[in-house]
Amino acid sequence: MGVQRAPTIESLTVHACRVPTDGTECDGTLCWSATEVVVVELKAAGVDGLGYSYTQAAPAAALIRDKLQTIVVGADAFDLGLIWQRMNAALRNLGRPGLGLMAIAAVDIALWDLKARLLGVPLAQLLGRHREAVPVYGSGGFTNYDDARLGTQLGGWVGDGLSAVKMKIGSAPDDDPRRVSLARQVIGDGVTLMVDANGAFDRVGALQMARRLADYDVRWFEEPVSSDDLDGLRWVCDRAPPGMAISAGEYGWDADYFRKMIGAGAVGVLQADATRCGYTGFLQAGVLCDAQHLKLSAHCAPAVHVPVCCAVPRLAHLEYFHDHTRLERMLFDGLPLLRDGALWPDLQAPGHGLRLRHEEVQRHGI
DSSP: OOOOOOOBBOOOEEEEEEEEEEEEEEOSSOOOEEEEEEEEEEEEEEEEEEEEEOOOOOHHHHIIIIIIIHTTTTBBOOHHHHHHHHHHTTTTTIIIIIIIIHHHHHHHHHHHHHHHHHHBBHHHHHHHSSSSSSEEEEEEOOOOEEEEEEEHHHHHHHTTSSSEEEEEOOOOGGGGHHHHHHHHHHHHHTSSEEEETOOOOHHHHHHHHHHGGGTTTEEEOOOOOTOHHHHHHHHHHSSOOOOEEEEEEOOOOHHHHHHHHHHHOOSSSEOOHHHHHHHHHHHHHHHHHHHOEEEEOSSSOOOHHHHHHOOTTTTTEEEHHHHHHHHHHHHHHHHOEEEETTEEEEETTTOOOOOOOOOHHHBBBO
């Protein structure tokens, strides 16, 4: 019996959506009232593949149509490495980091999903699992929340069986220790408490805050300074209280970015976001972390991250982010099951298992 040629990708469809948040949300440096997502659908041999990225949706969708569609349509559905190279090359003169790579990421995720569905296997198994389920931590605790909402949200995740929660700090540093103390009282001593400053501090201010928050057993300090300040991150990392991990990397676009951050000794735990670097970039980050014996944590977009998080060897956890869990419940069916503080892939469904709710996409379409 001869080997059959892989199917050709027949079509690419892109959607741009804007979903209002359930209230204004603020972190240490920014406020927002809506979340935008660009969604890509691919088709080959009667099979669909689905990918998405959280980004400025309308220009990302235009970029996909204008620059990436002609590369993808007509390509061999299994030539993911070649398509990845060609998409990146096509954006060389436009500026790949940022919007460009988030557009590529949405297509890349759809390509991996399509390949698994064509083969009729779950994506987690196609990639090669290191674990059956992905531990998650609850993430929100925005700086503009009042005490009641902060306590209700964090306590709710603990009630759902999560063993770690994260809150935002940095917009009102004088009040942060009080808010963190409140959070510790709500969640109790047996739950890991994490904070995220979104780059709000300089290095001295970050270290001062780290030492104050150590009194409340904070075990994770994310982006204490700008993620672009690798020297500052390393400076804080070298002086942080024992047991407090310094983390960054969510704005990593490719292997070069992650290599430089790891090589600078800037983090105790690296972050990566597949909606910014694609499944391909996330797997590259996983290899780099494995080579340096460093933990990798997935940033946001919980539903789409589950299969690739099952496949990286040194995973710390996945962010169960308030905005994205809400949006993913609205736009997709087939979400991974939350049980025992972890998200479980559906091994009865091919690909990542997500299915687009087209009526909701139309309702929130830009």
